[in-house]
């Protein structure tokens with residue numbers, strides 16, 4: 375049978391019920407699983423048999439939904455985590471330990487920046503941040519002998535920069551390390567980073583994948599393409615025996631297609647326990663069932679709003695990758711031909727005070743610290759997430775006092791534009 379389309383995978387991949395079994399992915403709300411003999415269970419602990427023993431490591435509901443995301447991204451294995459933060463932490467920490475180094479694009483989600491630059495730094499892992507627009511020389515100069523991975527976001531939140539995935543993958547591979555791409559804003563409906571050379575995809579499923587503002591969650595998908603054994607000296611955790619798992623060598627036992635995710639599950643999930651609840655995985659699956667129908671609407675609403683704002687006299691600038699003339703328009707045409715996302719950033723003429731007045735007048739857009747929801751929402755970072763910063767500090771962070779971030783939901787675009795129009799008066 376030919377490979378199924380993305381829409382069919384959104385609806386059906388990852389779970390195939392047998393005769394008389396539930397049509398919908400069942401919620402296995404159980405912490406533990408029963409076995410007839412201790413020997414049966416011992417085989418699971420030794421990773422010699424497949425199965426479930428404790429939901430902190432694996433749960434059937436989660437595995438069905440992770441398998442769907444892996445199918446959508448074109449990967450060989452996937453896992454769910456309790457949040458996007460946990461997904462990015464696991465993806466990097468599965469490769470880098472104390473004394474190691476990672477190259478990351480500088481325009482990434484603030485929470486990820488903090489995780490890397492502050493918290494993982496305290497664990498002894500160093501990060502070099504490079505502009506997504508850096509030259510080839512600058513990119514290559516960022517690598518060190520102890521570099522273990524490269525990280526970036528397909529569409530950065532909230533900067534809306536578009537990563538040149540092929541270029542970053544080429545540089546990563548030339549230095550013998552994988553490229554990890556956070557695909558939260560694009561979703562596999564609009565971009566499949568693995569097709570462009572990315573090795574590991576991460577998600578904050580809290581955003582479009584859930585899409586209804588229901589549950590915080592994350593996911594990791596491995597392409598199965600990166601050959602750890604070719605660079606075994608860089609990745610001893612994958613290529614030498616794990617004494618905490620009876621001497622299993624992940625690449626030998628699980629092959630390139632399973633080594634990365636099995637190690638992340640067996641070590642990191644076991645020890646950190648950032649598991650997604652089966653109930654949340656069920657909600658996530660409901661979101662996935664309509665992702666391919668929802669994304670085009672988010673994009674159409676984002677595009678319409680961006681075009682409206684661009685020609686409005688009270689707007690000083692607009693950032694949206696789908697807008698001709700946008701700094702990332704060409705890269706978006708290449709990597710995101712079906713559309714980018716529903717998030718649009720713009721500047722209100724008159725700065726901080728005008729932006730605050732604008733926000734207060736909105737009726738359809740709600741003020742929230744959230745994006746990528748069915749309901750349109752917006753944020754003025756200078757008076758919310760970044761309120762401790764002075765105007766000078768804001769400018770240095772690339773978040774001007776006039777910046778408003780609008781996340782277009784699934785409502786009628788005419789109503790969204792009318793709301794923004796009256797608030798800009």
Ligand SMILES: *Cc1c(COP(=O)(O)O)cnc(C)c1O
Nearest residue numbers: 457458459483531558578580591
């Ligand atoms: C929100 C977000 C995260 C963090 O995800 P949580 O689910 O909130 O932990 C990571 N990356 C990107 C691009 C995000 O937008």
